[in-house]
Amino acid sequence: MLPVDYDDVTQARERVYQYLRPTLLNEWPLLRQRLGFRYLLKHENHQPTGAFKVRGGINLVSRLPAEQKQRGIISCTTGNHGQSLAYAARQFGVGCTLVVPEHNNPGKLQAMRALGAELIEHGKDFDEAKLYCEKLTQERGLRYVHSANEPMLIAGVGTMADEIFDEEPAPDAVIVPIGLGSGICGTAVVAAKRNPGTQVIGVQSAGAPAVTESYRTGKIVRYDSLDTIAEGLATRVPAEMTLDIMRRLVSDIVLVTDEEIRQAMAWLLETTHNLAEPAGAAATAAAWKLRDSFKGKTVVGVLSGGNCDLRLLADVC
Numbered sequence: 001m002l003p004v005d006y007d008d009v010t011q012a013r014e015r016v017y018q019y020l021r022p023t024l025l026n027e028w029p030l031l032r033q034r035l036g037f038r039y040l041l042k043h044e045n046h047q048p049t050g051a052f053k054v055r056g057g058i059n060l061v062s063r064l065p066a067e068q069k070q071r072g073i074i075s076c077t078t079g080n081h082g083q084s085l086a087y088a089a090r091q092f093g094v095g096c097t098l099v100v101p102e103h104n105n106p107g108k109l110q111a112m113r114a115l116g117a118e119l120i121e122h123g124k125d126f127d128e129a130k131l132y133c134e135k136l137t138q139e140r141g142l143r144y145v146h147s148a149n150e151p152m153l154i155a156g157v158g159t160m161a162d163e164i165f166d167e168e169p170a171p172d173a174v175i176v177p178i179g180l181g182s183g184i185c186g187t188a189v190v191a192a193k194r195n196p197g198t199q200v201i202g203v204q205s206a207g208a209p210a211v212t213e214s215y216r217t218g219k220i221v222r223y224d225s226l227d228t229i230a231e232g233l234a235t236r237v238p239a240e241m242t243l244d245i246m247r248r249l250v251s252d253i254v255l256v257t258d259e260e261i262r263q264a265m266a267w268l269l270e271t272t273h274n275l276a277e278p279a280g281a282a283a284t285a286a287a288w289k290l291r292d293s294f295k296g297k298t299v300v301g302v303l304s305g306g307n308c309d310l311r312l313l314a315d316v317c
Contacts, residue, residue, distance in 0.1 A: 002248070003241055006193035008155035009162055009186065012059040016156060019058050019091060022163045023047060025300070030271035035287055037294045040171075041272065042164055045280055045306030049083040049111070052160050052183055052304050057084030059156030060145065061092050069094045074142040076100070076133035078126050078231040079108025080305050081147040086115035097142060099133035101125050105231060105309040125226065127236045148180035148239035158186030164300055165194040172297035173199040175283040177304045178211050178253065179232050181242030187302070188249035202246065202253035203286035205233045205261070205278075212253045214238045215246050229258045229312060232279030232305060256285040264288065265316045268303070277308040 024043040032039055044052035061073070072095030075085055082098040089096035096117040100109065101124060112119055120136070123129040137144040147153070160183070164174060174191060176184040181202075188200040204212045207228035213221040220243075223236040246253075256264075261278045264285035268276045276284075283301035287294065 002189065002245060003151045004154045004158070004185070004189055004245070006189060008151065009158035009190055012055075012152075012155040013159050013162060015062045016055050016058050016159050020047065020055065023160070025164060025167045028272045031267065034267060034271065035294075036291055037296065038298045039287055040168060040298070040300045042160065042300055042302045043274065044160060045274060045276060045303050049080070049087050050305055050307040051080035051083065051280075052157055052302070053080045053084035054087050055159050056150070056153035056156035056182060057088035058091070060150060060152040061085065061088035061094060063152055064094070064143065068143040072096065072142050073145050074099070074133060074137050074140065075145040075147060076126065076130040077147065078234065079105050079112070079307060080232060082112045082117065083108065083115060083307075085145060086112050086117035090116050097136070097140070099129045099136065101129045105307065107309060108307050111307070125236065126234060146239065148182050149241040150182075154182050154186045154189070154242070156186075157183050158190050160302070161187040161190035162194070165190060168298065168300060170195045171198050171300045173201055173294070174300045174302070175201045175203055175286050176302045177233060177279045177282040178202040178204050179279065180235050180239040181211060181246055183302065183304060184250060185242045185245040188245065192249055199251040200249065201251055201286065203282045204253060204255055205230050205282070206255040206257045208234045208236070209255055210236055211238045211243065211246075212255055214243055215250070215253050218247070228278075230261060230278035230282060232277060233282060254286045254289060256282055256289060260285040260289065262316050265308070269316070274303065275306050275308050276303055277305045278312070280305040
C-alpha cells in the first residue's frame with residue numbers, strides 16, 4: 001500500500017485552493033516546432049513562490065497539530081522547498097527555520113528571508129546542510145519537515161498533476177524533474193488513477209544521478225559529490241519513501257547534461273518568454289532528448305520553477 005493515494009490529493013485540493021490558483025497549462029507553437037511533437041508546459045513557475053513546492057507546503061503546514069504549529073518547523077533546502085514552507089508558515093503564523101548550503105542561490109535566500117524564515121547557512125551542499133538540520137531539530141525541539149518523506153507534501157504537489165489531467169485528460173507522457181521526488185510521486189499517483197496509460201517520466205542531471213541509479217538498480221546509491229548547475233536536482237542520497245513510489249509507478253528516468261539544460265533554458269526564454277531555473281528546464285531538455293520516440297504524441301513537461309540564479313544567465317543567453 002502506498003503512503004499517498006488519489007483521495008489524499010483530492011482532499012489537498014480543498015486546502016491548497018484556499019491560497020493558490022491553478023497554474024497555466026499551455027502549448028507554445030514555436031516550442032512545438034522546435035521539438036517536433038505536441039508539447040505542453042505546466043507553468044509552476046507562475047506560483048507566488050516561483051515553484052511547484054508551495055502546494056505541498058500549504059497542505060502540510062495547514063494540517064499540523066496546534067502543538068507543532070506553536071513549536072515551529074525546521075527543514076533543509078536549496079530554496080524552493082524552503083520558500084514553500086516559509087510561505088505556508090507565514091499564512092498560519094508558524095515559526096520557520098531553514099538550513100541552506102553555503103554559497104546558495106542568492107535570489108532564493110532573499111526570497112526565503114522576505115517570507116519571514118530564519119536562515120542558517122551550513123555545508124557545501126544539500127546533504128551536508130541536511131545533516132546539520134537534523135542536529136538542530138533535536139536541539140531546538142522543532143517539527144522537522146523532510147523535503148520528500150512527507151505524505152502531505154506529496155499529496156499537496158499532486159494537485160499540480162490533477163490540474164494537468166483536468167485540461168488534458170490523456171497525455172501520452174508527463175515529464176517531471178526529480179530532486180528527491182515529491183513532484184514526480186504526486187504526479188504518478190494522480191496519473192495511475194486518472195489515466196493509467198500515461199507514462200510518467202522523471203528527469204535528473206547527469207551530474208547528480210543518485211536517484212536514477214537507485215531506481216534502476218533497486219539499491220540505494222549514494223554519491224560523495226555532485227557536478228551540476230541545477231541545485232534543485234542536486235541530491236547525493238535518495239529519499240526512501242519517494243524512491244519506493246517511483247519504483248512502483250514511474251515509467252522511466254532520463255539523465256540530461258548541464259549543456260542540455262542550458263539549451264532548454266534558452267529555448268524556453270526565446271519561445272515562451274519564461275525564465276526557467278535549471279531544474280525547471282530539465283523536463284524540456286528531456287523532451288528534446290526523447291523527441292524521436294515522442295513523434296505524433298502529446299507530452300506535458302513540468303516547468304517546475306523559475307527561480308533562476310541570475311549569475312547563470314550569461315551562460316544561457
